[in-house]
Amino acid sequence: MDFENIGGLVTPLPLLITYTDGNEEFMMIPAEIWRRNHLAVTKMLIRDQRIASIEVDPRRETADADFSNNRYPGRIDRSRLELYKQDDETRDMMADMLATLREAKGGEDKSARAVPLEPAGKE
Amino acid sequence: MRTHVVMVATATFCIGALSLAHHMPGSISTVKRSASGETIEIIHRLHTHDAELGIAASLGKRSTSLETLVDRAQLALYVEKRFHIAEYSDGKIGKKLALELIGAEMDGEFVLVYQEFTGDLPAELAIRDDILRDVFPGQVNHVNVATGGEVRSVTFSGDDEWQTLTLD
Numbered sequence: 001m002d003f004e005n006i007g008g009l010v011t012p013l014p015l016l017i018t019y020t021d022g023n024e025e026f027m028m029i030p031a032e033i034w035r036r037n038h039l040a041v042t043k044m045l046i047r048d049q050r051i052a053s054i055e056v057d058p059r060r061e062t063a064d065a066d067f068s069n070n071r072y073p074g075r076i077d078r079s080r081l082e083l084y085k086q087d088d089e090t091r092d093m094m095a096d097m098l099a100t101l102r103e104a105k106g107g108e109d110k111s112a113r114a115v116p117l118e119p120a121g122k123e
Numbered sequence: 124m125r126t127h128v129v130m131v132a133t134a135t136f137c138i139g140a141l142s143l144a145h146h147m148p149g150s151i152s153t154v155k156r157s158a159s160g161e162t163i164e165i166i167h168r169l170h171t172h173d174a175e176l177g178i179a180a181s182l183g184k185r186s187t188s189l190e191t192l193v194d195r196a197q198l199a200l201y202v203e204k205r206f207h208i209a210e211y212s213d214g215k216i217g218k219k220l221a222l223e224l225i226g227a228e229m230d231g232e233f234v235l236v237y238q239e240f241t242g243d244l245p246a247e248l249a250i251r252d253d254i255l256r257d258v259f260p261g262q263v264n265h266v267n268v269a270t271g272g273e274v275r276s277v278t279f280s281g282d283d284e285w286q287t288l289t290l291d
Contacts, residue, residue, distance in 0.1 A: 075158075076158040077158065078158050079155075079157065079158065079164055079166070080166065080228075080230070080235060080237075081157070081164045081166055081225065081237045081239070082157060082158065082159075082164075084225065084226060084228055084237060085225060085237075090226070090228070091225070091226060093192060094192065094195070094196060094199070094225075094226035094227070095226075097192050097193060097196040098196050098199065098200065098224060098226075101193075101196055101197065101200055102200070105200075
């Protein structure tokens, strides 16, 4: 494994190793690993099982400024927008408000949400 | 002599205050593919204070607060009206893409407005970003399109209308 120090701060390397069978191992490499070369280090890891992925600092313990380059193989993190969409209550309240405001403006566009017009329970 | 010293001190203070009060009015919009790969995400990032002043001026209201849901929704509708992506071919602006308005939320001193487009962006496209430019003449809007390998950028200021981009 090759690690690169992009930001400049010497830090311990907490690693989450996931094996192909789904088992996980957490490992902490002390900051002393940087003592000979503070810009780039290589660590050899020998395990009996095949490793599926390795992630640096999965518990957000270090002062890392960019978590997007901490994983091998790489993965695209979920964006703010996806996290926002996941929160149903916030999203519904916003959708209702957008629909209300659109209608108030003359109803030129009601695409935000289809509001059922029949009262509940009426068949 | 004494007045002279006082005047110099006042002048220095004024210059300091001016440089503090004036950040560049601008917004940054990012267009990129979502992690699931199914949609194109459009995230507009505006200074909260600029956005509040802009919405107040544009709606003719005395004040707005983006802490409230109704004003965040107003801002989202305002942005939706002023940001467009269209097809572009043979030197002509084609059909506007139907961007779905998702919502808006606060992020520290910024406010984020979310839009989404289902499908692929056309290889050649035109973008128009008039966000807050009707309110602040010095507003500079920056759009980053990061759907492919490289990030393509267009900037809107002054009298700019449509800007075109070719994606790979």
